[in-house]
Each structure stands twice: as C-alpha cells, then as structure tokens.
Amino acid sequence: MAKSWIEKLEARDKDLPKIVELDEKLRKKYSGARTMLVPHPKQIYEIMSRVPLGNLITVSEIRDILAKKFGTDTTCPLTTGIFITIAANAAEEIAEKTGQKPIPWWRTLRSKGELNNKAPGGLENHARLLEEEGFIIIRQGKKWKVDGYGNFVLTAV
Numbered sequence: 488m489a490k491s492w493i494e495k496l497e498a499r500d501k502d503l504p505k506i507v508e509l510d511e512k513l514r515k516k517y518s519g520a521r522t523m524l525v526p527h528p529k530q531i532y533e534i535m536s537r538v539p540l541g542n543l544i545t546v547s548e549i550r551d552i553l554a555k556k557f558g559t560d561t562t563c564p565l566t567t568g569i570f571i572t573i574a575a576n577a578a579e580e581i582a583e584k585t586g587q588k589p590i591p592w593w594r595t596l597r598s599k600g601e602l603n604n605k606a607p608g609g610l611e612n613h614a615r616l617l618e619e620e621g622f623i624i625i626r627q628g629k630k631w632k633v634d635g636y637g638n639f640v641l642t643a644v
Contacts, residue, residue: 491577491580492573492576492577492579492580493577493580493581493584495528495573495577496528496529496532496573496574496577497529498527498528500527503525503526503527504524504525504526504527504530504557505524505525506522506523506524506525506557506559507522507523507525508521508522509521509522509523517560517561518561519560520559520560520561521560522558522559522560522561523559523560523561523562523563524553524554524557524559524561524562524563525562525563525566526553526562526563526566526567526570527570528570528573528574528577530553530570531549531567531570531571531573531574532570532573532574532577532578532590534549534552534553534644535549535571535574535575535578535590535591535592535594535595536578536590536591537644538591538594538595538641538644540591540620541620541621541639542594542639542640542641543594543595543596543600543622543633543636543639543640543641544594544595544596544640544641544644545595545596545597545598545600545636545640546564546567546568546571546595546596546597546598547598548640548641548642549562549567549571549595550562550563550564550567551642552642552643552644553567568597571592571595571603572603572605572606574590574592575592575593575595575603575606575607576607578590578592578607579592579607592606592607593606593613593616593617593620594617594620596632596633596636599632599636600632600633600636600637600640601630601631601632602614602617602624602631602632602633604629610631613631614631617633622634622636622639623635
C-alpha cells in the first residue's frame with residue numbers, strides 16, 4: 488500500500504536533515520558551494536506554514552532560509568522541490584482529516600513566480616487559491632505565474 492502524503496511528511500528518516508560536502512564537480516554546478524543541506528520534509532512544511540496573507544515565497548527563498556539556518560552554502564534543489572509537493576499535499580490531507588483550513592501552501596511558488604503544476608488540484612486550483620487572495624495570474628502557455636510576484640516575495644519567515 489502506498490504511503491499517504493502525511494506519512495511522507497512525517498517520515499522518520501534518521502539521516503535527515505543532513506549536511507553533505509560537495510565534490511569538485513558539484514561545486515562547479517552549484518556556483519562554488521562547498522556544503523549542501525538535504526532538508527527534512529517537515530522543515531519545508533514549517534516554512535510554508537508561516538507565509539502570511541499577501542505574501543509569497545519561492546523555492547529559492549526556502550532554500551536560502553534553510554541554508555542560512557544550518558550554516559551551509561546551499562540547500563538541495565531537488566529534495567526541496569519534492570518536499571514542497573509533499574508538504575502541500577499533506578496539508579490538504581491534514582485539513583480533510585481535521586476539518587481545519589490547510590497551511591497556505593499555495594503561497595509557495597516555483598522560480599520566477601511560476602505556479603506548481605504538481606500542486607494539489609493542479610495549476611487550476613493553485614491559480615484559484617491565489618486569485619482568491621487578490622493575486623493576478625498570467626497564463627503563458629504551460630507556464631502560469633503571479634504577476635509582479637517579486638513585490639510579494641519574502642526572504643525570511
């Protein structure tokens with residue numbers, strides 16, 4: 488039986504979070520970074536839960552916040568992206584079970600203000616929730632983004 492989103496969020500991976508030393512090849516890939524944080528999904532969830540109404544956060548800001556907190560040069564972009572999807576879907580499962588409003592996962596955007604096509608309910612739902620909060624969504628083919636997103640992005644939460 489497949490794990491629920493909540494089970495994925497609550498994963499008891501004793502190795503996470505962890506800090507890894509990057510080899511020469513990866514240092515070049517990550518602009519000279521020597522250390523990288525591989526976060527735990529709950530750390531992503533916690534940051535996403537604190538984005539206030541009227542504000543947004545991107546994957547890059549989440550990565551920067553975590554790197555600063557753990558004293559690393561960068562945070563793994565792959566696991567951060569995966570854990571954002573886990574956190575958003577777990578938030579919806581938790582809300583369904585408790586009857587409470589979910590954390591505002593929809594305020595988390597991909598780079599350049601793009602909506603997440605892997606968000607619960609897809610792009611349409613992500614756009615609807617943002618529009619309900621007054622954000623304007625621009626549809627550019629397969630990419631949808633928040634108009635002027637940079638004016639609303641937090642660099643710390």
